[in-house]
Amino acid sequence: MKAESKEDILLAFKQSQLLGKPLFILGGGSNILLLEDLDALVLKISILGIDKISEDDQQVILKVGAGVVWHDLVLYSLDQNLSGLENLSLIPGTVGAAPMQNIGAYGVEIKSAFEHLEAIEISTGTTRIFQEKDCRFGYRDSIFKNELKGKYIITHVAFRLNKDHQPNISYGDIQSTLQKMGAIRPSPLNISKAVVQIRQQKLPDPKELGNAGSFFKNPTISLERYNQLKEKHSEIPGYPIAGDRVKIPAAWLIDTLGWKGKRMGPVGVHEKQPLVLVNYGGSNGSDILELGRKIQEQVCTEFNIRLEREVNVIGREQLIQL
Ligand SMILES: Cc1cc2nc3c(=O)[nH]c(=O)nc-3n(C[C@H](O)[C@H](O)[C@H](O)COP(=O)(O)OP(=O)(O)OC[C@H]3O[C@@H](n4cnc5c(N)ncnc54)[C@H](O)[C@@H]3O)c2cc1C
Known part of the structure; x- marks a missing residue:
């Protein structure tokens, strides 16, 4: 079942009870390993929309639907000349799943651009706002993988993005790739393109070869x-x-x-x-x-x-x- 709104999610709770089947929450499916066929109501989170909710001289806050494809959000932010997400280019999956493990790559985690998120509590159907400190972000970790595992469905995530650009290119091969591209004072778009190039060379595309990205965390x-x-x-x-x-x-x-x-x-x-x-x-x-x-x-x-x-x-x- 697809959930395109909060109302659809509440409907799915009723449907799950009616059918007597447990629920499974699905984003893009890029970080799950299914052990068996499951007799469950699969709820695909498909809430779309990217809205500017506030702006000042330096920053813009975007509220984004959980079903938006992560890389589409990165491309949108670059198109709006906003920085903060460029190092996270091409990470598979959806915006709603991103806070689950505080996605990160090339020296940046979403924690650094995170403003707040909205989530529905499964046991009550009520919406709760989580500020950054509530999410207890860690390395590939958050409260949603621990104490609140299976208790909330994330419907929207708000990001604080910058109009100015402070490049973070110290990690991995970004610097050398930018040099080869001839980008001397790299823009967020240059960095995004470098990250995309590196990722495409190093990582298998799950559409061609089944994989879920890094199987283990760095200890x-x-x-x-x-x-x-x-x-x-x-x-x-x-x-x-x-x-x-x-x-x-x-x-x-x-x-x-x-x-x-x-x-x-x-x-x-x-x-x-x-x-x-x-x-x-x-x-x-x-x-x-x-x-x-x-x-x-x-x-x-x-x-x-x-x-x-x-x-x-x-x-x-x-x-x-x-
Ligand atoms: C090739 C490849 C490269 C990758 N590279 C990186 C990387 O560089 N950095 C990184 O951090 N990760 C990486 N990943 C992992 C993956 O991209 C992220 O974990 C991503 O956030 C998963 O998103 P998804 O929408 O596919 O989530 P799914 O796989 O669908 O779900 C993941 C978990 O979150 C839950 N969930 C999903 N959506 C919601 C929601 N809205 N509310 C509540 N729970 C939800 C699901 O039930 C499940 O438990 C990579 C994966 C692949 C395949």
């Missing part, structure tokens, strides 16, 4: 533990973060164990990006989950680091009972 460990690991693995990369912790690229751990490009029947680890597990056809979610488990086990044995999944694994238990 963080204590500085002490990192220094111990360095004694055995001198090349292990680490990026210091707050609280004397170090973030380790999960891709490096997986690659070092020789998983890049490896296949296990119909599933495998992508040949260019070891964080991405792919379905070459004819497999199901359980095969991917099993491959993920094998990788987790080996990483744990070799590095004593537990990889946490980023993807949302969906089975019967994850459905919402009304």
Whole structure:
């Protein structure tokens, strides 16, 4: 069932009760791993619209329907000469799902452009406004993946975008790609084009090769533990973060164990990006989950680091009972 408005969502709650079927909330489906066929009412969030709700000399606030395709919003903001979302170009999925895991790429997370969001509480049908602090955004994380998991449906997200541009190009290959493009003082549009180019070269298109993006999060460990690991693995990369912790690229751990490009029947680890597990056809979610488990086990044995999944694994238990 498609929900094009808040009223449609409330109708879906009634329908779910009437049919005696649990509910599953679907955005673009780009960050879920289905374990089985589910006997559920699937509610595809299709609320559209991008509206300017306020503006001053420096900033504009846009209120966006949860069903808007994320990259369409990025393109719209660039067309309006607004900056803030350019580094997040081409992330698959919808605007409504973006706060779920505080989507991020190339040194930026939506947290930095987030103003507030509106969501319907499933148990009561009432609308609640969540300010940034209420969302408890973290690295690929928010309150909606934790305490409030399965309790709210996000209907709109408001973003605070800038009329001035402060480029953030220090991350990954952005700078070198911009240089090759001849963009000396890069505009938000230049940055977006560079990000799109890099992503298209590195990541498989889910329309062509089934995948859900990064399967694991980058783990963080204590500085002490990192220094111990360095004694055995001198090349292990680490990026210091707050609280004397170090973030380790999960891709490096997986690659070092020789998983890049490896296949296990119909599933495998992508040949260019070891964080991405792919379905070459004819497999199901359980095969991917099993491959993920094998990788987790080996990483744990070799590095004593537990990889946490980023993807949302969906089975019967994850459905919402009304
Ligand atoms: C090739 C590829 C590259 C990717 N790159 C990145 C990246 O760089 N950075 C990044 O952060 N992510 C990345 N991802 C992951 C994915 O793009 C994001 O997680 C995205 O936000 C998922 O959006 P979606 O609409 O497809 O959500 P879905 O997969 O449909 O849903 C994800 C979860 O959110 C819930 N949900 C969806 N919409 C709503 C709503 N309106 N209200 C409440 N709950 C909802 C669903 O029930 C589900 O649990 C990538 C994925 C792929 C396939």
